Amino acid sequence: MQTKGDGAGGAYNGFGADWTPTNLTETEAKRATGWVEARIDKRFLLTGKDRKEDVRDIMWQLEKDGEIVVHRVADHHAPELAKTLYGWDKKIPTTNLWHHKSCGQCGNIPGYPSSVLWIMNQLGLDYLDETDQTSCTAWNYHGSGIGNVVSLAAVFLRNMHQAYVSAKAHGLPVGTYYPLIHCGTSFGNYKEIRGFLLHSAELRAEVKKILGKLGRLVDGKLLIPEEIVHYSEWLHMMRHRIAARQTIDVSAVRATVHPACHVYKMVPEDVIYDDTVLNGDRVAVTTGLLQTLGAQVIDYSTWYDCCGFGFRHIIGEREFTRSFAIDRKIKVAVEEARSDVMIGHDTGCITTLDKNQWIGRAVGKVYALPVMADCQFAALTMGAHPYKLAQLHWHASPFEELLEKMGIDWEQAKAEFVAYLDEVKAGRIETLYDPRRAITSGPGYVKPPKTLQGA
Amino acid sequence: MTAHAKLPTPPIADPVSDRAPVPQEALEAIFDDIRKHPLYDHEIHGCLNCGICTATCPSAQYYDYSPREIVQLLWTENLEGIYDAMQEKIWACAQCYTCAARCPFENSPGGLVMILREVAIKHELPSVKEVLRPFSRVLLKVVTTGNQLAPNMITRDAFPDWGPNVTKVDAPLMVLRKAIPMPTMHTLDTAWEVNLRTSVELYTIWEATGVLKQLATVDANLFDVVSDVMDEKRDEWEEWLEDNQDEDGDTDD
Ligand code: SF4
Numbered sequence: 050m051q052t053k054g055d056g057a058g059g060a061y062n063g064f065g066a067d068w069t070p071t072n073l074t075e076t077e078a079k080r081a082t083g084w085v086e087a088r089i090d091k092r093f094l095l096t097g098k099d100r101k102e103d104v105r106d107i108m109w110q111l112e113k114d115g116e117i118v119v120h121r122v123a124d125h126h127a128p129e130l131a132k133t134l135y136g137w138d139k140k141i142p143t144t145n146l147w148h149h150k151s152c153g154q155c156g157n158i159p160g161y162p163s164s165v166l167w168i169m170n171q172l173g174l175d176y177l178d179e180t181d182q183t184s185c186t187a188w189n190y191h192g193s194g195i196g197n198v199v200s201l202a203a204v205f206l207r208n209m210h211q212a213y214v215s216a217k218a219h220g221l222p223v224g225t226y227y228p229l230i231h232c233g234t235s236f237g238n239y240k241e242i243r244g245f246l247l248h249s250a251e252l253r254a255e256v257k258k259i260l261g262k263l264g265r266l267v268d269g270k271l272l273i274p275e276e277i278v279h280y281s282e283w284l285h286m287m288r289h290r291i292a293a294r295q296t297i298d299v300s301a302v303r304a305t306v307h308p309a310c311h312v313y314k315m316v317p318e319d320v321i322y323d324d325t326v327l328n329g330d331r332v333a334v335t336t337g338l339l340q341t342l343g344a345q346v347i348d349y350s351t352w353y354d355c356c357g358f359g360f361r362h363i364i365g366e367r368e369f370t371r372s373f374a375i376d377r378k379i380k381v382a383v384e385e386a387r388s389d390v391m392i393g394h395d396t397g398c399i400t401t402l403d404k405n406q407w408i409g410r411a412v413g414k415v416y417a418l419p420v421m422a423d424c425q426f427a428a429l430t431m432g433a434h435p436y437k438l439a440q441l442h443w444h445a446s447p448f449e450e451l452l453e454k455m456g457i458d459w460e461q462a463k464a465e466f467v468a469y470l471d472e473v474k475a476g477r478i479e480t481l482y483d484p485r486r487a488i489t490s491g492p493g494y495v496k497p498p499k500t501l502q503g504a
Numbered sequence: 505m506t507a508h509a510k511l512p513t514p515p516i517a518d519p520v521s522d523r524a525p526v527p528q529e530a531l532e533a534i535f536d537d538i539r540k541h542p543l544y545d546h547e548i549h550g551c552l553n554c555g556i557c558t559a560t561c562p563s564a565q566y567y568d569y570s571p572r573e574i575v576q577l578l579w580t581e582n583l584e585g586i587y588d589a590m591q592e593k594i595w596a597c598a599q600c601y602t603c604a605a606r607c608p609f610e611n612s613p614g615g616l617v618m619i620l621r622e623v624a625i626k627h628e629l630p631s632v633k634e635v636l637r638p639f640s641r642v643l644l645k646v647v648t649t650g651n652q653l654a655p656n657m658i659t660r661d662a663f664p665d666w667g668p669n670v671t672k673v674d675a676p677l678m679v680l681r682k683a684i685p686m687p688t689m690h691t692l693d694t695a696w697e698v699n700l701r702t703s704v705e706l707y708t709i710w711e712a713t714g715v716l717k718q719l720a721t722v723d724a725n726l727f728d729v730v731s732d733v734m735d736e737k738r739d740e741w742e743e744w745l746e747d748n749q750d751e752d753g754d755t756d757d
């Protein structure tokens with residue numbers, strides 16, 4: 050929409066060298082954007098297309114033809130059904146999950162994965178967090194162009210195979226654990242690559258050669274997971290169980306949601322929409338959780354925009370990243386939505402939106418909006434420790450006021466955490482699970498007793 | 505689809521630059537690699553020139569960049585224009601795929617940009633080294649460990665614009681890491697502890713898929729460092745395997 054001051058030259062100088070402003074009157078501009086908004090809010094541009102093939106049909110056929118093995122979401126994963134964009138069913142496993150960690154989360158926002166695991170502990174669900182995992186390597190690919198569809202596919206299927214066989218290390222049958230993908234980019238990338246693999250016999254043959262060398266085939270075939278599942282989808286299915294354990298009232302909290310591009314714009318037909326969440330107009334995860342927890346979810350005009358991460362921009366062209374993050378997301382969330390907190394569900398977005406506020410001061414754009422992941426917020430409402438568990442001290446944006454609004458004494462919590470650091474220095478470390486479970490082969494691995502092997 | 509082959513073959517040069525003209529054959533070789541890319545037909549199906557992609561593109565707001573223009577250049581097989589866009593413009597894309605979600609033709613301009621980036625690397629276009637220089641730390645990390653980011657990469661010095669609160673509790677980094685309740689994350693050099701076998705398997709993937717070759721093209725020094733690390737870890741793994749053959753001849757995996 051045209052805004053005041055958008056004269057010749059416009060607010061931005063992009064759109065290619067031959068771009069000129071439209072000089073629409075305010076009424077004309079409103080009419081034009083109104084038309085677009087009406088359709089966008091109705092998912093029109095996605096559902097209005099003559100779509101769409103469900104790649105899972107190809108997958109079942111290939112399995113029938115003896116070409117691949119499908120890692121099923123089985124009864125012991127206690128699956129629950131969700132509806133995706135076109136009303137198809139997606140099976141979300143709820144227990145016996147293999148954590149496919151995110152390098153950006155673990156390196157930079159550690160309270161993100163620890164909140165997911167803690168919630169699983171609270172709900173009595175089983176999982177494995179282990180060291181035999183690489184990242185998806187897609188951040189690197191999207192940022193640099195180093196890598197290719199074959200390398201991405203091989204990395205994907207190697208990790209998926211490890212998820213499948215991991216339980217053997219503890220004397221349990223293969224297929225016990227089902228992969229749960231923490232990172233939005235891994236999730237989007239794996240879905241895209243799964244589609245390419247299912248469509249291309251040539252790609253399958255190339256990847257099969259590599260995985261054969263690694264000993265990562267099942268009965269001489271590629272193993273493909275039935276569903277690619279993002280943790281935010283798992284959280285969405287858990288939202289009522291989480292709310293049942295909620296101890297903190299968040300009805301006074303005004304939250305804005307930043308949905309992650311790679312979660313819902315990549316392979317959109319596989320994304321959860323729910324008619325009870327914003328009329329099913331927008332992706333249901335995170336918003337559905339916040340509403341169930343009783344927070345006020347405030348809509349804002351740049352909801353569809355990305356965060357500015359850019360993959361290479363966050364590293365090599367940060368002027369773009371921080372300008373976009375501040376101008377298109379943070380400023381709007383604060384000034385338009387009067388938001389107390391921005392909640393996301395992906396690694397790069399949380400990092401970008403959280404870390405890039407401080408520099409705004411240099412140009413008089415002073416904002417202080419807390420940014421965290423949906424799982425961290427959910428854990429807090431269940432009484433998780435803001436420092437020991439939600440690890441909020443790694444966040445650059447100020448969260449203290451938000452905690453006060455939620456009735457959490459952050460000063461006391463911080464003092465407890467500082468005291469805990471002395472315990473850590475003395476080697477008395479609290480963990481969410483037995484550390485010995487994390488190593489499933491190689492140095493440090495302890496075999497289970499013979500009686501438990503052979504599965 | 506082969507209209508470009510019938511064109512006369514004048515050398516392509518920028519009249520206000522001293523750069524050597526680019527021969528037509530070079531432009532054709534580049535375009536051939538683009539359209540032979542296994543995903544090319546998946547990412548482009550025609551173009552209405554409607555501009556919806558550009559209207560929703562974050563990078564178009566801040567750069568002289570337009571996904572519509574990229575798609576048009578490819579669709580009309582404008583070899584000179586493609587070559588020109590590959591110098592700099594393709595690196596403006598933020599890879600958000602908003603364009604792909606919106607395009608009525610189900611094109612993926614973001615996906616096409618990735619093809620162009622891969623081909624730019626293969627053809628060693630002059631801009632590539634320049635653009636990827638700041639990325640070398642991440643490349644080293646991801647190729648040698650399978651993690652792209654490590655806690656000790658996030659320092660106040662590396663990210664001065666993130667301000668003073670990289671962490672809000674002052675303690676040695678390793679103590680803070682050990683205070684994370686996930687044992688896999690008590691690390692500094694990688695985001696989580698990576699199993700030795702995992703890294704070694706990853707090296708096989710890099711070799712078999714031409715990624716190391718790409719790396720050598722972009723940064724020969726980095727390639728040397730990576731090769732040394734790979735050799736070391738492979739030796740370490742072999743030694744461990746030798747030491748740990750159990751009575752049954754099995755190893756522990
Ligand atoms: S949205 Fe699609 S059809 Fe329209 S200009 Fe962009 S690529 Fe072409």
Ligand code: SF4
Nearest residue numbers: 561598600601603614
């Ligand atoms: S993927 Fe690239 S071209 Fe497409 S909208 Fe995002 S930044 Fe623009």
